[in-house]
Amino acid sequence: MIRYLIKNNLKIMYRSPVNxxxxxxCPIVISAVLIGAFSAMMESYEGAKEFTVGYRTExxxxxxxxxxxxxxxxxxxxITFAEYQSGEPExxxxxxKLGAFVEFGSETYTIYDTQDTKTESGTLQYMLTAMxxxxxxxxxxxxxxxxxxPFFVPAVNSTDYYGIIYIVxxxxxxxxxxxxxxxxxxxxxxxxxxxVSNLSVPQQYLARFIPLVAVxxxxxxxxxxxxGLIMGVHWGNIALSAAIVLLSVMAATAMEMMIYxxxxxxxxxIIISFGIVWVLGYIGGSFETYMFSTHPEWLKQLDxxxxxxxxxxELSTMGHSDYVASAILLLSGLLTVFSLLNLAVGSIRRKAx
Amino acid sequence: MNExxxxxxxxxxxxxxxxxxxxxxxxNIEIKKGEIFGLLGPNGAGKSTTMNMICNIVKPxxxxxxxxxEDFRKNRKKLSRHLGYIPQHLAIHxxxxxxxxxxxxxxxxxxxxxxxxxxxxxxxxxxxxxxxRNDYAKKFSGGMKRRLNIACAIGHHPDLLIFDEPTVxxxxxxxxxxxxxxxxxxxxxxxxIYTSHYMEEVEAIxxxxxxxxxxxxxxxxxSEELKKLVVDDTEKITLEEVFLTLTGKxxxxx
Ligand SMILES: Nc1ncnc2c1ncn2[C@@H]1O[C@H](COP(=O)(O)OP(=O)(O)OP(=O)(O)O)[C@@H](O)[C@H]1O
Ligand SMILES: [Mg+2]
Numbered sequence: 001m002i003r004y005l006i007k008n009n010l011k012i013m014y015r016s017p018v019n020x021x022x023x024x025x026c027p028i029v030i031s032a033v034l035i036g037a038f039s040a041m042m043e044s045y046e047g048a049k050e051f052t053v054g055y056r057t058e059x060x061x062x063x064x065x066x067x068x069x070x071x072x073x074x075x076x077x078x079i080t081f082a083e084y085q086s087g088e089p090e091x092x093x094x095x096x097k098l099g100a101f102v103e104f105g106s107e108t109y110t111i112y113d114t115q116d117t118k119t120e121s122g123t124l125q126y127m128l129t130a131m132x133x134x135x136x137x138x139x140x141x142x143x144x145x146x147x148x149x150p151f152f153v154p155a156v157n158s159t160d161y162y163g164i165i166y167i168v169x170x171x172x173x174x175x176x177x178x179x180x181x182x183x184x185x186x187x188x189x190x191x192x193x194x195x196v197s198n199l200s201v202p203q204q205y206l207a208r209f210i211p212l213v214a215v216x217x218x219x220x221x222x223x224x225x226x227x228g229l230i231m232g233v234h235w236g237n238i239a240l241s242a243a244i245v246l247l248s249v250m251a252a253t254a255m256e257m258m259i260y261x262x263x264x265x266x267x268x269x270i271i272i273s274f275g276i277v278w279v280l281g282y283i284g285g286s287f288e289t290y291m292f293s294t295h296p297e298w299l300k301q302l303d304x305x306x307x308x309x310x311x312x313x314e315l316s317t318m319g320h321s322d323y324v325a326s327a328i329l330l331l332s333g334l335l336t337v338f339s340l341l342n343l344a345v346g347s348i349r350r351k352a353x
Numbered sequence: 354m355n356e357x358x359x360x361x362x363x364x365x366x367x368x369x370x371x372x373x374x375x376x377x378x379x380x381n382i383e384i385k386k387g388e389i390f391g392l393l394g395p396n397g398a399g400k401s402t403t404m405n406m407i408c409n410i411v412k413p414x415x416x417x418x419x420x421x422x423e424d425f426r427k428n429r430k431k432l433s434r435h436l437g438y439i440p441q442h443l444a445i446h447x448x449x450x451x452x453x454x455x456x457x458x459x460x461x462x463x464x465x466x467x468x469x470x471x472x473x474x475x476x477x478x479x480x481x482x483x484x485x486r487n488d489y490a491k492k493f494s495g496g497m498k499r500r501l502n503i504a505c506a507i508g509h510h511p512d513l514l515i516f517d518e519p520t521v522x523x524x525x526x527x528x529x530x531x532x533x534x535x536x537x538x539x540x541x542x543x544x545x546i547y548t549s550h551y552m553e554e555v556e557a558i559x560x561x562x563x564x565x566x567x568x569x570x571x572x573x574x575x576s577e578e579l580k581k582l583v584v585d586d587t588e589k590i591t592l593e594e595v596f597l598t599l600t601g602k603x604x605x606x607x
Contacts, residue, residue, distance in 0.1 A: 001460055
C-alpha cells in the first residue's frame, strides 16, 4: 500500500519553496532572456519555407537533360519548379510570388532574386550546386538535401525555440526536486523505518519515482502554460509534445535516481547528473540551436535531448516530425534501462547492508 | 520450530562484525511474551546493532532470529507487521504534519482508509499529541518529537515493541510520560524490549534486565538477581553500581 507513501512524499516535495522557484520561475525567466537575446539572429533565417521557383531552359542548353531530375529533386525538398517561357525574371518573381527564378543557359545558369527572397535564392543555389556535382557522376539519386542544413530547416523563431527547449532542459534536471526528500530520508534515517516495515525494493523505488515525476512535470507544466501565455510559445501538437516531455522527465528521473542510488550523496548526484545533462544539452541544442551547431551529425544522433528537442521544435513549426518516433524510442529505452538498474542496485544494497 | 510458546523472540548465535571486530558476538537471548526486557550497556556495547539486526536494518553475519516461532529473516513479509521499532534517532519528516507522519509510517503495514484514519487518531492520542496533529513536526520541541517518533511505530498494533533509548534528551515530565506509556502498552499485551543508559528507568519498568558489554551478554536476570551477583544485601547497592562493577569503570567508545 504505497499510495500514502507517494502522497506524503509528494507533499514533502511540493512544500519546498526551492522547488517552486526552480521549476516554475526558472524556465520562464531563462527562456525569456534567451528569446530576447536570440530573436534578432533567428529572424534572419525566417521564411525558408516551401516555395516556388520559376525557370526557363534555353534551346541546346547543357542542362536540358538534367532539368527533369532537378524538378524532381526540388519537389522532394519542398521546392516547386514552374516553367515560364516568357517574361522578365524580376517581374515574374513579383507577379507570381516566386522564391527565385533560374535561367538555364547553354553552359551556365543564372539565378534571379529580389531583396525579399535572398533565403530562397540561397537555397536554390545550394540545391543546384549539389545537382551539378551529382551530374558529374550521372547519379542524381544521391542528391539528398539534408534537413540539417540551415536552409531546409522549417523556420522557427526564438520564442518557440527557447520556449520549448528550456522546458525540456529543466525537465532533465529532475533530481533537484527530490533533494530535500532524499537528504531528509538519509539524515533522519527514515529509510530504516521503511526497511523495518519490509517495504520491497520496487515499492520503495516507485514511492520516490512517482511523486518526483509528478512534481517535476507539474512544475514545468505550469511553466509552459504561464510562459506560453506570456511569451506566446507555440507547441504545435500539444498532447503529443506533453507526452514526449513527460517521458523525458521519467527517463531523467530514473537516470538521476540511479546515480543517487550509487553515490548516496545528494551533492555528488546533482553534480554528476547536471554534468551529464549539460553535455547532452550542449550537443542537443539547448544552448545554441541545433540547426546551426557544428557538432557532427553522428554525435547529435546519439543524444536523446537532440531527438527530443528536434521532435518538439518540428512539431511546433511543421506539425509533424520524423524525430517523434526516435525520441519516444530513445526515452522509453532510457526509462526502462535505468529503472531496472535502480532495482538491481537497490536489491544489491539490501543484500549487502 | 519453537517448542516454547512463551518465547516471542530468540536470537541464536547472532553475530555482527565490523572491520573484523565482533560488535555483536554470538548473542543468545530469549524474550518472553508479555515482559518488558531491559537491555543495558555502555556506549558501543552493541545494543543498537542488535536491535537493528532484529529489525531488518542490519544484516547479521551469522546466527538466526526466531520471531513468533518462525525464522524471522525468512518470513519478513509475514511477520514484519508484528514488530514495532522506535529508533534511537528521530526518524520523522519535519515538513510533514504530525498526523501525516503517522499516516505515512502506519500505512506501510497495509492499513488504509477509515481504519488508517482511526489508527492515526489513536496513535496521536496515545502520545498526547492530538491537539497538535496539524502542526509541522519541525516546529515541535524535542520531547514532542520523541513522542511523535513513538506514535509513528505503534499504529499497526505490533506484538513486540522495540524502544532504542526513547528518552534521550528530554525533560523528566516527558520521560515519565513515555515510561508510563510503555507500561500501558505492555499491560495491553505488547512485549517490550527497552534499551537505555538510565538505570532508574530500567529498574522502574523492566521485568528482566540484561547487561551487555563488548557484544556479549554478561549478566541477565531481575534487578534483584543482578544485585545479588555483586553483594548479598541488595538494599545496599544500586543497579548503577552493579553495572559499573560488571562492566568496569573505563570509558567506552574511545
Ligand atoms: N556501520 C558501522 N560501521 C562500523 N562500525 C559500526 C557501525 N555501526 C556500529 N558500529 C560500531 O559497533 C559498535 C556498537 O555500536 P552500537 O551502536 O550497537 O552500540 P550501542 O550499544 O547502541 O551504543 P550507544 O549506547 O552509544 O547507542 C560501536 O563500536 C560502533 O562504533
Ligand atoms: Mg545505541
